[in-house]
Amino acid sequence: MISAALLLAMVGIADLTRSLVRDWYTGEDAGTPLLSCRVLDVRGKRTMVLVIGAFWAIMLGASMWLLGLEWWWALAATILAAGWLATTTSREDAAAPLRLWPALGLLLGTLAFAVLDTTDPAAGTPAAAWHGTVAPEWIREIPLSTILVTIGVGLFLIESSNIVVRSALRPGSIRRRGVRGEAPVPLPDLRGGRLIGPLERLGLLTLTLAGMFTIVAALIAAKGIVRFPEISNDGATGSKAEYFLVGSLFSWGLSLLGVGLIRISG
Structure with a gap:
């Protein structure tokens, strides 16, 4: 279970770094896949690699020294995290190279990792x-794992979940062509979703873990009410309605998967 936590933390830190580096370097190309960023500014690419490498080195060292994680689990987590970076993008306007794979x-x-890693x-x-x-x-009452x-x-x-949601939405999942072959319907602006x-997601995770299911249901209903005017005026294409449904379901699903993983970790 410790290697599963390490993997998610490594991916989460790396994606946050990609996003911050992209914003720092004018937001042009720093979100391209890490191993194929030919158009990325050299300074931005170097900064990204150095910061991610430093974070990962600290996390790996702490996992093996402070938590007793075996080196092969740390290596496996590093390989999977690097594979994630190599095959995803953090750019809001870029197509997902491999979609949801x-x-x-x-x-x-x-x-x-959660099933096979028995590190205590x-x-x-x-x-x-x-x-x-x-x-x-109160922290001692919670299992360390x-x-x-x-x-x-x-x-x-x-940030990583934003990448998953965008991968579900781009391209093709909610783009439609008209009956006469018009250009694809533009996607809604994704920047606010960042x-x-x-x-x-963090709110749903916290409330679900606390057992406040009534508030969770109220928040989900409130989101639908807020979006209803926009969806009702969507027109014949239905792109915004489908965007809302697909994005929301994926977002909620990721929170529930997180809840499940936390529940079984104890």
Whole structure:
């Protein structure tokens, strides 16, 4: 389970770095796949690689030293995380190179790690000593593995989940051609979702874990009410309605998958 948490955290940190580097370097090309960014500015590419590499080195070292994770699990997590970066893009206006296949591979890898990795972070590790003696009492009541998985899921839901949702929406899933072969209907602007999406997913994750299902249902209903005028005026193509439904279902599904992973981690 520790390797699953590490994998999600590595992917989440890397995607946040890609997004921030893209914004820092004028937002032109820093979101292209990491291993094929021929058009990326050299400074932006170097900064991206260095920052991601530094974060990953710290995370890998901490996982093996503080949590007792075996090196082969750390290596496997690094390979899968690098594969994710190589096959996805963080650009809002770019087509997903392999659509949802990278997300499916990451899901299967995470589930495999969760089932096969039997590393017990509470078995005499420095992290276990901190958790059992130094941490506040309310943190001690939560299993250490659950804390780690929650951190990994939370990091993934911030930016990486935006990439998954955009992969479901671009291209072809909600683009339509008219009966006379008109140009594809433009997609709604995705930039606002960079903030709204993570807040929504983290909110659903927190409320579901707390058992506040009535509030979860109310939030979902409220989102539909807010979007209803826009959807009702969508016209014959229905692109905005389909965009809303597909994006929302994927976003909610990712939150629920995170809840499930956290539940089984304890």
